[in-house]
Amino acid sequence: MLKLEHVSKTYGNKNEKAVDDISFDVYPGEIFGFVGPNGAGKTTTIKMIVSLLAPNSGKITINGIDNQHDILGAKKQFSYVPDNPELFEKIKGIEYLKFMADVYQVAATERQERIEQYLDIFEIKDAVNDPIGSFSHGMKQKLALVGALIHDPQVFILDEPMVGLDPKASFELKKIMRNHCDRGRSVFFSTHVLDVAEKICDRIAIIKKGRIIEVGTMAEIREKAGSQESLENIFLELTE
Amino acid sequence: MKEIISLTKLFINESLGFSLFFYNQKFNKKEFYKQLFTLIIVPVALIPAFFMYVSLMSATYFGLTMINQTSVFLSIGYIMATVLIIVFGVMYILSEFYFSDNIEELIPLPINQRKLIVAKFLSILVFEYIFTAFIFLPILIIYGVGQGMGLLYVLLSFLVFLTIPVLPLSLITALIMLMMQSASLKGRKDMLQIVFVFIGIAIIFGVQIWFTSQLGSGDEADFQLLMNTMLTNNESFLNIIGYIIPTSFLMAWTLNKITLMSFAWVGALLGITLLSGALMVAIGERVYIKSIVSGQITKKSKKLSGAERSKALGKKSHGAMAVFTMDLRLLLRTPVYFFNNVSIVIIAPLCIWISFAFIEIPPEDLQGMQEFFRGMPILINFLLIAFFVFFGGTSATTATTFSREGKASWLTRMIPVTARDQIVGRTGVAMLIQSLGIFFTIIAIQFIFPLTLSTLLLTVVLGILGSLPILLFGLFMDMNRPLLNWDNPQKAIKNNMNVVITLFVGMAYTGLLIGFSGLLGYFVNSLLGYGVFLLISIGISVVFYRVISNRLETEFLNFE
Numbered sequence A: 001m002l003k004l005e006h007v008s009k010t011y012g013n014k015n016e017k018a019v020d021d022i023s024f025d026v027y028p029g030e031i032f033g034f035v036g037p038n039g040a041g042k043t044t045t046i047k048m049i050v051s052l053l054a055p056n057s058g059k060i061t062i063n064g065i066d067n068q069h070d071i072l073g074a075k076k077q078f079s080y081v082p083d084n085p086e087l088f089e090k091i092k093g094i095e096y097l098k099f100m101a102d103v104y105q106v107a108a109t110e111r112q113e114r115i116e117q118y119l120d121i122f123e124i125k126d127a128v129n130d131p132i133g134s135f136s137h138g139m140k141q142k143l144a145l146v147g148a149l150i151h152d153p154q155v156f157i158l159d160e161p162m163v164g165l166d167p168k169a170s171f172e173l174k175k176i177m178r179n180h181c182d183r184g185r186s187v188f189f190s191t192h193v194l195d196v197a198e199k200i201c202d203r204i205a206i207i208k209k210g211r212i213i214e215v216g217t218m219a220e221i222r223e224k225a226g227s228q229e230s231l232e233n234i235f236l237e238l239t240e
Numbered sequence B: 001m002k003e004i005i006s007l008t009k010l011f012i013n014e015s016l017g018f019s020l021f022f023y024n025q026k027f028n029k030k031e032f033y034k035q036l037f038t039l040i041i042v043p044v045a046l047i048p049a050f051f052m053y054v055s056l057m058s059a060t061y062f063g064l065t066m067i068n069q070t071s072v073f074l075s076i077g078y079i080m081a082t083v084l085i086i087v088f089g090v091m092y093i094l095s096e097f098y099f100s101d102n103i104e105e106l107i108p109l110p111i112n113q114r115k116l117i118v119a120k121f122l123s124i125l126v127f128e129y130i131f132t133a134f135i136f137l138p139i140l141i142i143y144g145v146g147q148g149m150g151l152l153y154v155l156l157s158f159l160v161f162l163t164i165p166v167l168p169l170s171l172i173t174a175l176i177m178l179m180m181q182s183a184s185l186k187g188r189k190d191m192l193q194i195v196f197v198f199i200g201i202a203i204i205f206g207v208q209i210w211f212t213s214q215l216g217s218g219d220e221a222d223f224q225l226l227m228n229t230m231l232t233n234n235e236s237f238l239n240i241i242g243y244i245i246p247t248s249f250l251m252a253w254t255l256n257k258i259t260l261m262s263f264a265w266v267g268a269l270l271g272i273t274l275l276s277g278a279l280m281v282a283i284g285e286r287v288y289i290k291s292i293v294s295g296q297i298t299k300k301s302k303k304l305s306g307a308e309r310s311k312a313l314g315k316k317s318h319g320a321m322a323v324f325t326m327d328l329r330l331l332l333r334t335p336v337y338f339f340n341n342v343s344i345v346i347i348a349p350l351c352i353w354i355s356f357a358f359i360e361i362p363p364e365d366l367q368g369m370q371e372f373f374r375g376m377p378i379l380i381n382f383l384l385i386a387f388f389v390f391f392g393g394t395s396a397t398t399a400t401t402f403s404r405e406g407k408a409s410w411l412t413r414m415i416p417v418t419a420r421d422q423i424v425g426r427t428g429v430a431m432l433i434q435s436l437g438i439f440f441t442i443i444a445i446q447f448i449f450p451l452t453l454s455t456l457l458l459t460v461v462l463g464i465l466g467s468l469p470i471l472l473f474g475l476f477m478d479m480n481r482p483l484l485n486w487d488n489p490q491k492a493i494k495n496n497m498n499v500v501i502t503l504f505v506g507m508a509y510t511g512l513l514i515g516f517s518g519l520l521g522y523f524v525n526s527l528l529g530y531g532v533f534l535l536i537s538i539g540i541s542v543v544f545y546r547v548i549s550n551r552l553e554t555e556f557l558n559f560e
């Protein structure tokens, strides 16, 4: 569903690689967690997947489409919510949602159904006629989530989705992620919250200084580490 | 004191973006050279304008010597500088005090309010001193040299120079602070900014209209005549403004003739200036932070019912339409964007209308002009076309279309919208605004100069098509070097080289094209003239369209 092969990225003319020869696969029906310390290269990797940054080398395929050859085709396969979604402040929530539905060419009935459903789940129905500038941080994040779910993407990509959401919303989001995968689609997200990663991810990749140091199911990672410890302890050991 | 200085440095640094500049010097050479180029090219581009200004002022001085009225020279300069400082200052003050994000980060820190206000004020003042130096120093030097002044003049004029921007700026700052805190204006920051700027423009207009009407009935603008009217008229311009800006008298008394009294006058000037500064700080301490803390309210709209929501969501519409709507909304709803890109289409036709309204053309002259036009339609047609192209080219709407989105531009780059839809949507917005300008202009002209339908059709079509290459050139520039890293929408336009480049290139191009096809039309065949104009416009547009649609998706990857 999502495949990275030997992807590398260096910013400007810095010497250090922000992302260094990364490869992994996200399979259909799978929630894939991406964990690592601050500055490890998670956001950089995600930006390359969603065509906000060009890799220096390597290949990324999304649902079978190479995102360097068919950028537009690849873009139709996913939706993306950044860690800190900056949205147009002067635009009303509902106008933003209509825009998203239009650019992904979602039919009238579907867009209405989905938006009503997700607005209810995230409890921002009443705010949706206000300019986004008046939204709180969490409300913006919820709006971006609703906008990203409008076209029911093949791959749902999220950068730090749990930060800033209230407990109810992050509970609902986890349900949505699960449900998404149960329908044969995939979720790929980065997180610092190891408990969440441990509980809901089918597989996990651990990244450190731009390199993947571990990838697999929780059981596989435990086995390699040779312990029955929590992900937190393994993480702390591995990223020492 | 140290704190104030470091805060001032911080604010200046923020508004110029120096830290990013030095970061790029180390880590991103390509960006660095782009910025360096900007830093060099802007002053260089302004040199000719500055020379024109200096020679105009020298001419004014000699004109005044001939009628023995050199004593008003400094006053003219002083008043001019003050008015300009006020007009530009309003924008600076609003954006530094009210529209910059840093204040919210600074309020919680244990920094004395007074220091914060003084530092913000100083950071504006630094720019205004540079500005004043360009406007007023030439005047001081011309007068000093002309009158053969000595060292004392230099000393005194330096002191006077120091006072010039402080007084108007502190008063305006105090005024803005008072207006901003008045409860009824809370939650309407945006509207207020527009209102202020339009007041500034109204002042300039008023002054100009006054000049025009003083000139009498549209005879040649004889400089001496103007001066004589101004000086003999009891309620002359200088006196009127002099009463509004009383310090201009103090300045004139200080510098026109150096006597012992000069020191007293300059002392008074310094005193008043310090007082005005103190007044501003005192008012600021009362109201500024308070209004920042309580004024962060955006007006909320009413809640929508389910039916209203589904109506707002509507049916599937085209990608180009979605881009168009979004771009237009941002343009109309952000005051700075509106002011820079849209207001010109209202102001320019208004200018035409006002100047026609004030210059009374005798009926027989008007008839003569209309006959002349009938005899030589091609001249007037190309003149109109040039004016219509001007609306498209000079507002540089497409040259900031990506820049205006700032940090939210990730959305534009992430969504699957074809390059064609992006180009059509964004160029469409610029064309819509241009069409408004054309529409208003036609209305303004229609009063004096009824145009036939065929003339209208021809000039409008050619005017719009003729500006298409410039619109696409602007889009091309912004695609290649968008300015996204701003915290204040003003920077997306004011610090954006794309605007300047598109403006210069657009004007040069328009001049050349109109000149060339106009000459062809006049000397060879009018149809050939229009035809060549049309072909060149379409040809260049097609080339730019191709280039942009091939490159856009790849360029999106390089935006950050």
Ligand SMILES: Nc1ncnc2c1ncn2[C@@H]1O[C@H](COP(=O)(O)OP(=O)(O)OP(=O)(O)O)[C@@H](O)[C@H]1O
Binding pocket: A011, A012, A018, A036, A037, A038, A039, A040, A041, A042, A043, A044, A045, B560
């Ligand atoms: N725009 C940029 N310019 C230069 N270097 C950058 C840029 N963005 C990120 N980096 C560098 O790339 C490396 C990886 O950053 P990245 O943002 O991908 O980390 P991250 O894993 O998302 O961290 P966090 O958990 O803090 O979000 C860091 O060393 C960072 O300094």
Ligand SMILES: [Mg+2]
Binding pocket: A042, A043, A044, A083, A159
């Ligand atoms: Mg990150």
